[in-house]
Amino acid sequence: MNNNRQLLESLRFDYEASRIGNSLAIHANCFEWLARLPEDCLHAIVTDPPYGVKEYDVNQLAKRANGNGGIWRIPPSFDGHVRSPLPRFTALDHDERRRLYNFFVTWAKLVRRALLPGGHVFIATNAFIAQLLYDALVDGGLEFRGQVIRLVRTLRGGDRPKNAEEEFPGVSSMPRGCYEPWGIFRKSLPTKMTVGECLRRYATGGLRRTQDDKPFADLIPSERTPKKERLIATHPSLKPQDFLRKLVYASLPLGKGTVLDPFMGSGSTVAAAEALEISCIGVERHREYFEISLKAIPKLAAIVVPQAGALLPTCGASSDETWGLLRRRSNPQCC
Ligand SMILES: C[S@@+](CC[C@H](N)C(=O)[O-])C[C@H]1O[C@@H](n2cnc3c(N)ncnc32)[C@H](O)[C@@H]1O
Numbered sequence: 001m002n003n004n005r006q007l008l009e010s011l012r013f014d015y016e017a018s019r020i021g022n023s024l025a026i027h028a029n030c031f032e033w034l035a036r037l038p039e040d041c042l043h044a045i046v047t048d049p050p051y052g053v054k055e056y057d058v059n060q061l062a063k064r065a066n067g068n069g070g071i072w073r074i075p076p077s078f079d080g081h082v083r084s085p086l087p088r089f090t091a092l093d094h095d096e097r098r099r100l101y102n103f104f105v106t107w108a109k110l111v112r113r114a115l116l117p118g119g120h121v122f123i124a125t126n127a128f129i130a131q132l133l134y135d136a137l138v139d140g141g142l143e144f145r146g147q148v149i150r151l152v153r154t155l156r157g158g159d160r161p162k163n164a165e166e167e168f169p170g171v172s173s174m175p176r177g178c179y180e181p182w183g184i185f186r187k188s189l190p191t192k193m194t195v196g197e198c199l200r201r202y203a204t205g206g207l208r209r210t211q212d213d214k215p216f217a218d219l220i221p222s223e224r225t226p227k228k229e230r231l232i233a234t235h236p237s238l239k240p241q242d243f244l245r246k247l248v249y250a251s252l253p254l255g256k257g258t259v260l261d262p263f264m265g266s267g268s269t270v271a272a273a274e275a276l277e278i279s280c281i282g283v284e285r286h287r288e289y290f291e292i293s294l295k296a297i298p299k300l301a302a303i304v305v306p307q308a309g310a311l312l313p314t315c316g317a318s319s320d321e322t323w324g325l326l327r328r329r330s331n332p333q334c335c
């Protein structure tokens with residue numbers, strides 16, 4: 001842990017940053033920050049990037065805030081409930097898709113340099129953008145290792161053809177999205193190095209099995225981010241603790257090392273790591289979200305997540321109890 005602390009301190013550089021438990025939140029543009037990292041210093045990345053790249057541009061956020069939309073689709077309210085705006089990725093034109101591709105090629109090159117050999121990347125996407133994102137990450141030098149399917153009913157797709165709804169009532173232009181894909185990538189192992197050797201040398205290369213000795217599985221039943229989490233962190237793309245804790249846990253095969261979320265938002269990945277007593281660095285470019293994260297991370301980390309006991313130390317407690325135990329400064333006797 002001391003090595004991790006030293007590493008965290010050395011990676012602040014001259015940015016505004018705040019220590020939270022075992023972790024560090026940094027206010028920076030991750031491209032600039034990643035370019036300053038020494039080679040081979042991070043063990044894993046778990047992140048939810050700006051899929052459409054431009055939805056977190058200042059002008060697009062202003063349009064979202066004043067209800068004008070832009071790339072943010074304002075869904076109609078129903079049953080008296082006003083739904084949150086969603087980014088409209090189908091509206092990306094050829095040049096914007098090119099911009100997205102270039103963004104992720106550049107990002108993958110920086111990430112590849114900073115990761116230890118065998119280090120894994122879990123990256124959120126959506127069914128519409130996944131193919132473009134995966135091509136870019138491979139072209140940037142990462143190995144494609146599969147996908148995690150987060151089973152969750154989204155509000156995407158399923159609509160009848162626009163302006164022809166009555167003419168074609170039996171048609172949807174796209175499937176209704178019932179899952180969220182997360183790409184799994186890895187920095188390749190040195191030639192001829194086996195996973196065993198990589199684990200010994202770098203503590204990377206594989207994925208951690210669950211506490212009840214099951215392999216990490218790539219299909220994860222999930223839910224919309226619970227309201228109590230959304231009330232803590234008012235970010236439009238907040239991911240649930242239950243799901244993120246599974247990814248963060250799996251990302252360090254020996255439970256040792258440092259995880260990075262370079263698109264931290266309000267800090268849900270850092271909070272998941274904190275709940276697991278794992279050291280994490282979160283980087284966020286927008287001051288508002290960075291400030292939200294400083295308050296949200298300890299509160300999200302303290303949330304007891306039900307039905308996830310399979311990951312956790314078997315201390316003779318029920319799964320709900322074990323999640324509670326896993327919060328920071330948890331039962332010191334526990335495994
Ligand atoms: C999809 S959101 C992540 C939200 C996060 N999953 C959460 O639960 O709060 C992507 C975040 O990346 C940030 N971002 C976009 N470009 C960035 C960059 N170049 N460097 C750092 N952060 C960036 C955006 O401001 C946004 O908060």
